[in-house]
Amino acid sequence: MRKVGYIVLAALALGLFACNQQAPGGASLSVQSAPEKGRYLVVFKSETLPSNAQALVQGAGARVLKTLEPIGALTVVADRAAVSRLARNPQVLAVGPERYYSLPKTERILYQEETYGAPSAADNLYKYQWDIRRIGAPKAWERVPLEVQARATVAVLDTGVMDNHPDLVGQIVDFQATNYCYETAGPNNTPSYPKYSLWIDFDHFDPNNLCTPAPYVTYEAHGTHVSGTVAARFGGGRVVGVAPGVRIAAYKVFDRIHFTEGGEEYDDVGAFDGPIFEAILDAAKKGYQVINMSLGGTLDTRNREDVAAMVAWDRVMKYANRMGTLIVASAGNSAQNANGYIVHIPSDLPTVVSVSATGTATPLWQYPYPTDETLNAVPGQDVLAFYSNYGAAVDLSAPGGDCGLDESGQSWCAKPASQRPAGWRYHLILSTVIVNETTPAYAWYAGTSMASPHVAAVAALVRALHPEWGPGEVRAHLKATAEPIGSRQLFGHGLVNADRATR
Structure with missing residues (x-):
């Protein structure tokens, strides 16, 4: 990794x-550890999002996760071929891994x-x-x-x-919960501290189902x-x-994350x-x-x-x-x-x-x-x-x-x-x-x-x-x-x- x-x-x-067992100190999880697809940040040359940005991403074979219109950027799920196509587009300034x-x-x-x-x-x-x-x-x-x-x-x-x-x-x-996987109900449906009961499971990363249900944690x-x-x-x-x-x-x-590194399983917050x-x-x-x-x-x-x-x-x-x-x-x-x-x-x-x-x-x-x-x-x-x-x-x-x-x-x-x-x-x-x-x-x-x-x-x-x-x-x-x-x-x-x- x-x-x-x-x-x-x-x-x-x-x-x-x-606290719970977590990733080794200083380790961070690259979304590219997923076998085929991962999360990427697409930054356009324009500082506001071009009107055709989503169509451009979809045409390259990627899927939009978050639209960040005021800064001319998107987060996407894409394979390496789609990333290459996006990087070559003249409207795109840079494409890189969405950091975890x-x-x-x-x-x-x-x-x-x-x-x-x-x-x-x-x-x-x-x-x-x-x-x-x-x-x-x-x-x-x-x-x-x-x-x-x-x-x-x-x-x-x-x-x-x-x-x-x-x-x-x-x-x-x-x-507001802007993280990728969340529940909005706390005790008595209190919204302000939703439980981390949905995980992103990177061992079985599915771009069509970003959150994998897991037992209640903390x-x-x-x-x-x-x-x-x-x-x-x-x-x-x-x-x-x-x-x-x-x-x-x-x-x-x-978010709450589950992944395996070096044969060890970890639950993480990131x-x-x-x-x-x-x-x-x-x-x-x-x-x-x-x-x-x-x-x-x-x-x-x-x-x-x-x-x-x-x-x-x-x-x-x-x-x-x-x-x-x-x-x-x-x-x-x-x-x-x-x-x-x-x-x-x-x-x-x-x-x-x-x-x-x-x-x-x-x-x-x-x-x-x-x-x-x-x-x-x-x-x-x-x-x-x-x-x-x-x-x-x-x-x-x-x-x-x-x-x-x-x-x-x-x-x-x-x-x-x-x-x-x-x-x-x-x-x-x-x-x-x-x-x-x-x-x-x-x-x-x-x-x-x-x-x-x-x-x-x-x-x-x-x-x-x-x-x-x-x-x-x-x-x-x-x-x-x-x-x-x-x-x-x-x-x-x-x-x-x-x-x-x-x-």
């Missing part, structure tokens, strides 16, 4: 909460009620949300009323959102965690978001280009002010097969900006310098706000453990999270969680959990999740996925205050009001600051 540039949900999970982007196996830290005591007042876990206080969100709440915040909507392109989570009830104003909590960081409401549950009055539009772009592009186009058309993309991956600028994907990504982001939508994306979790021919998509694109992740060097808690004290990160102790990508493309930084530093200045996260100090999980980001299929819960995650929604939420607050501003003005304002904390290569213009941004 050929390994390609891949997009993953950019959450680095640490600790005890095991995999979610790697993760572990996560679930909030354990028996460890920390029974619930008391609403928002009683806010004391553990050092990240919210570190970026000055409480000061912003004082000057941006909830009814003003409600003017802005953040589109979360992710795994879907649990809209009946106590912290998110009433916050989800739209739900929900993926990543999108719910991200949404809680953006907009968990006051007094609803137990945590608070950066912008508790902002609304969420939930876009489910990830996305294709087409569903992601369709979600961006839909959110921009609807006028949502901000899109959060806690996902990302790499494309090789030297690889001819990546040309179609790179052109399409560039076009779709520019389209969103023209429509007035600011896109915020995670910089990636590979601890790599992004200056080079391998580009991280979408965060490295110039029309996107790229967000690196920070942690804090000093302990956030006082012994004994566990603690009931309010946790606060100390200014001046911010560090680049050990997993975060960095480079010239980074615009801003935000808390993504780390484990603190040992005496040698190394992250405790590099050591097994059994060797870390008690309370290390307090350095991660606490937010909303779903467990046991339908149960609302809370968990600590770490990753640039967790950093990005902090910036998206602050951007939404700025747009709520300044609805006349376009994406460029918001981006410039966020940079100008960021708190400088170190090297531009690591932190961009600095740590996003909700207090300064809303003055």
